[in-house]
Amino acid sequence: MEWLFIAAILLGPAIIRWIINSFQENSVEQQIRSHVREATEKGLTVRCKRDTIETDDGTSYPIVRVHVSGAILAPRDNQPGAFRVRLSDITDAADEPSPVFCSISDCSDEDGIYEVDEKLEIPYRMSAVDDMGLTGIPLFALVPPHKGRRTLQVIVAVTAEGDLEQVFAFGKTTFAHDFDCVGYLEMRDHTMEQERRVAMLALAMSAADGHVDRRETTVIRRFFSKTLAGRTDEDERKNRVSEIMRETLQAIKSGDKNPDSMIRSLCSEILDTDDPRVAQTAYDLCVQVVAADDTVEEEEHDALRLVASELGLPEGFVREVHDRNLRLAMFDDAEEESLVGVPAGLSHEEKLEFLNSEYRKWRTRVTHSDANVAAEASLRLERITKLRRELTDGHKQV
């Protein structure tokens, strides 16, 4: 019995130490296990932070930077995986999210729905990320279901590289944003409204000289025929535009609508949409309408100036559209300066400079392969040089 007692005395501390160590190790392991369980149950913490990016020309664009923190549990070390960032609109119903489209192809799938995947190799079976920046969501390029204040849900998942079903980590968050753009569920109605405005404006232009020519309405019909071709609701929309045109013509004929005030109010509506494409398309059509009967009356010329001014169109764009569609022969009795397009209010030197630049422009067109363009260019050069000579001689006399 003595040797047992001696053994206990000698080994006791070691045994006790072993017992304590074992307990402690189990506790650490338990802690680790506990932490892992906690971490995986908690998932990824996704954080969104508003920011802007600037292009070379100094224009700023709003983005939302997505950061993630948390644990990732992979089946093995060096596991090929990917961070997958998805967006959905939960404004109307959190349990019925709607897709969010993105106009940047690198941030969207084949259908245009926002989607960003970032590949990574998960180094360990259990890895952790701490406020890792993932991507920047381009707010300026997103199209939600509706315009206005929307709540977007950002979902981040870490999955196996080739298998979206194998989820190693998951997290989500939301942010709100005011969208100025028309939502995709509103797009159809919005576009149809634009068609109405453009059709009515073009008709108002055709009535500017007090007479609506069949050739002018044909130009409008052909424009919409081409624009609406191929759409799934092509017939419906063409019928709608035709109906609008009929009603508008009737109203103009009966005096219910005045072309001048129509032009102003429609331009104001178009301007409110803040879409330069619509404004430019509308003006282009107006010029084509005016050119349809090969004559530009003074009232039509004034109406074009009014539209250009009301829509705030750049002078260079207006001149381009005029060059393409209006020929000198269409103008009758216009003042030489107005004919050549000299802007009002220029000084003598500025007029000469304008004429020089117009001369340079039209001179290059005398060699155009289209004989009509070449002929128009020759005629323009004659008028420009005549006007330049008058200005120079007149200046000398003064």
Next chain:
Amino acid sequence: MSHPAIGIDLGTTYSGLAAINPAGKPEIIPNATGERITASAVFFEQDGPIHIGQLAADAAGAYPDRVVQWIKRQMGDPDWRFRIDGNCYTAVDISALILKKIKKDAEIVLGPLRHSVITVPAYFDEVRRKATMDAAKKAGLEVLRIINEPTAAALAYAFTGQANGTVLVYDFGGGTFDVSVVEIADPKTIAVLASEGDHQLGGHDLDKLLASHFAELFNAEKGVPLLDGADEAIRHRVIAEAERTKRTLSSMPKREGIALNWGNHWINASVSRDKFEQLIADYLVRTEMLVEDALSQSGKTTSDITGVIMVGGSTRIPSVRKLLQEKFGQPPLKTINPDEAVALGAALQAGILMEEKGLSNLPSKASQSLRSLSLRDVTNHSYGTLAVGESYGREALRNSIIIPKNTPIPCSRTESFLTRFKGQTEIDCSITQGEGDDPDFVNTISNGSLELPPDRPAGCEIRVTYSYDANQRMSCEFLDVDSGRRKQLDLDVAQRSQHSKRNKVEIDEADLKDLVIE
């Protein structure tokens, strides 16, 4: 056996040929009838041979339907045809007839000829230049180079030591107007800084203007429109009378006794130089604007110009000389006959090129003087491609210039573009010529397409390189950087992409040979 180097000025109203003599100097070679310049007119005599030269020009009044004149204005027009006696001629065919006649006449003096330099207006585009080369080849000439007319004239003046520094070449010919600003560092080193031109502006237009004035005088006196509905014979006679008047007024203040008739109606008209100058004032303003343009593009002002060289018959008009004198504060140079300077310069260029190629048979001293000449020209138009870019706040197809006008040649420029769409599998490769970014107003002179690999993101780089060599030939490469796929387009085969509706057989050189009068 080597042939002499020759230069040909293929003009709208007159053409000339010069050759390098054994002393290494250029000299004009008269035609078979002793004229130093040959009228660029072709007369298809009924049941007879084809006549080229002054005889053809004189026949225009009597046989307007059988004479072709001012063919240079039709060069590059693929639709233009002259149909006569069951044959059909293009502009290239007619020009080839003129060149063949000039060549044949010169061979009487020089022996067989082969290598030549042909001049064109500085503002001629690629299609017109190619048409000129085609005409030369049809006439049995091997074209060493096509050079610009003002450049050739500058070369003639520089070589003879009659001009140096920064000179302005004012080339006002029968059918075209060109202006070039040229740096002549020394008689052997010439560099063009800028060129401008208008190939629808020339002495012939002044003739037509004067002819219209005659018609007004006739109508005022007889109440009969002289030119409206007139047959071609009358029109030709009136224009010919206008041309004679124009020439007379260059040396006399008035021309009287201008006989004009229509049917039984006759008048004797008169025109003063003042009246003529008033009539042509707008045209002179056009030339002045082009001069200002060329100066601006070369970065020079009127005070930088050390000499003004006058080239072309229309520079004989006193008001032209007066305009240049007032503008530049110095009398313009015309020590070399304005009708001959271009051909002389072209011969010099031919001599230089033949020396470079080892084709010359000149004595060593003459050879040496040519070998040391250096001539640098510039592009006459801007060349670009069509790409989608931002235009007034929206995306639109725009012309993107790659080689701007007046770039010294040879040159090579590269611009990068990006694919637009995810999964894009093709890009259009268009080569444009013209200024400005509106695609409606530039000419597409060549196009093709480049296939791209599938399933790629948007924004892949496409590198476009345009190279323009000293022979004014351009090659264009569209390279997809990632895959290495490329599309090469060479402008030796430049042609107008529209209007290629040739439905008649062109006349071959063998046929030409049988028809030309001996």
